[in-house]
Amino acid sequence: FWFNKILVSEDSQLFIIKFKDKKAGILRADDLKKEVIEVSIIVSSKYAGNGIAKKSLQILESLIAKKSLKAVIHSDNIASRTVFLKLGFEKINSEGSFEEYIKHA
Numbered sequence: 430f431w432f433n434k435i436l437v438s439e440d441s442q443l444f445i446i447k448f449k450d451k452k453a454g455i456l457r458a459d460d461l462k463k464e465v466i467e468v469s470i471i472v473s474s475k476y477a478g479n480g481i482a483k484k485s486l487q488i489l490e491s492l493i494a495k496k497s498l499k500a501v502i503h504s505d506n507i508a509s510r511t512v513f514l515k516l517g518f519e520k521i522n523s524e525g526s527f528e529e530y531i532k533h534a
Contacts, residue, residue: 440461441459442457446481454481455470456468457469458489465496486516497534499531500530501528504523517532518531
């Protein structure tokens, strides 16, 4: 359901992440018309540890200059949290089992 909604949305963009010509993950950007874009990234465990998430987010940042980025991460997802912190995101909220991070433009 959410996938079909994203595909037809004018306010979201879905990117297929490739690594060595193989599909390695998905990067989603929501709320494109707003000042703060929410990002979500999933990298296949088969390709983890190759810097794919970090590089993909850096590319997204270069495409959407002058907008802030926000991510909501499960508190148990240490790898994801580490990537976002290395890219300069700051933790702004923690509620239940989720943490919210932001990087201002």
